[in-house]
Amino acid sequence: MNFEHTEDRRMLADTLNRFISEQYPFEVRNAVAGSAEGLSPAVWQQLAEIGALGALFPESEGGFGGAGFDVSVVFESLGRGLVVEPFLGALVVGRALAAAGTPAQKQALAGLIDGSTVAALAHDEPGSHYELSRVATRATRTATGWQLDGAKAVVLQAEAAQLLLVSARVAGDIEAEDGISLFLVPADAAGVQRRGYGRIDGGRAAELTLQGVQVGSDALLGAEGQGLATLELAIGWGVLALCAEAVGAMDVAKQYTLEYLQTRKQFGVPIGSFQALQHRMADLLLEVEQARSAVINAAAAMDSDRVTRERALSAAKVSIGRIGALVAEEAVQMHGGIGMTWELPLAHYAKRLVMIDHQLGDEDHHLQRYIALGRQA
Structure with a gap:
């Protein structure tokens, strides 16, 4: 199976990454994240205009994407910038509407896609x-x-x-x-x-x-009285989104750590030349790729039967919970004391990785769920 992104998805990722790096740098993001509103309406509208919301939904519902890989591309970019705007709510509520809504109820999807409705x-x-x-x-x-x-x-x-x-x-x-x-x-x-x-x-x-x-x-x-299946499906899309967001955050934390090891000197040489740190960094890189593979597997399973889909999602969330905590701990430790400071972006990526584990079911919850679903396979 070919897991390479289509040209449209690559273009979307490039556009999102460029917008976030230019219009949503760390200083802006931190100001938005700590504001009384907790989001930026202007940024939200701009992200909607460049298609970040439309990519989350299929053409039949007014979007232009909607596949598992479309969702993962968007949220991986959001994770790279620690974007706090309400994408997760739009995705989960929109997917529930798409799955179970009446034609009249589905009219609300237009507002979710163009950003006019939170x-x-x-x-x-x-x-x-x-x-x-x-x-x-x-x-x-x-x-x-x-x-x-x-x-x-x-x-x-x-x-x-x-x-x-x-x-x-x-x-x-x-x-x-x-x-x-x-x-x-x-x-x-x-x-x-x-x-x-x-x-x-x-x-x-x-x-x-x-x-x-x-x-x-x-x-x-x-x-x-039959809302549980719709709720499970909608939250499943949210789990995929969180896992992809975590991979994006891991990539940035990894890159920050590599750059620090290459520039921080001790005894007159970069600390990245020390074999012990090289081994730790190599292990970390392998773990991040394992997390990426888990997200790819979950994205590919979104159109499968319920048990296959939900097992892949729980497996991904287990991997993300374990690896996210590992990346946060190792990146901070290899930075030393500076890794804990508020002014360094790394500390915020570490916090986000830890908190993603607690959203929509933590590692322990999804491990138990994966086992239980295996009995139904």
Whole structure:
């Protein structure tokens, strides 16, 4: 199988990398990441205009890409620049809309693709631990639609979002796989409270409280009580995106470390000439290529059957969790004390690599999931 990117994907990667290096250097990125908004609307619009959002969706949904490799190309470039704009929410919510939306609901995809709508997934809850089926938020039928009550935790870029994809239970106990529904909720709907805060790796998230939130019957996405499959598919695209983002961040951390070893001198010679550091760096380079291979495998499996797809995604997330932590630790250690300073970009790449492991399921969670899925193969 040929895993080389098409010319269109290479051109997209070149365009994105050039834009990020010229318009989103580390100083700009850090200012955006630490701002009260946690994103730059101007940068978001520019990235949409050059096709970064359209590449995430197939032509049938208004995009011009949509394959696993298209998503990985975009997010690898985003990882290289530590971009904090809300791409992950657009991808996950958009994929759920594409999979289960009605023609009327799918009209929202146009806003996601042109950047005029910011979307966020509101699924994780206080006390949950990555389990997709653990949903305590309740949805109750009303005369005009549904009422939502509950709480959601660590909703990325929720303060900037206009559209929320909310998981809520219409039947069953808190762990049941059946009985979960998905709802499209305006972020400014009455009863939605957002408490925002800055994330340690840049950008913002929020805790959501849903108190008597009223939505119409047209807010239900997909069949009533059968939202878990759609949620799993959409989050699977998010897992692929995070893994590709991590590879992009690893490449930059690796390059920073190589340059440091070649310029930092001790006893009158570059420390990169020391055999012990050469061995550590060689091991690191091999591990990064292993991570890249895992992402390639996951991207290639996105159109496969459910078990094959989900096993490849979990395998990639396990590799990314282990290798990401290794790259962060080794790169910082080989830089010495300077590797921990706020002013050095490397420290921010290390933080992001560590935090990616905790998004959408950490290494331990996905290892257990990979094993469980193997029993279904």
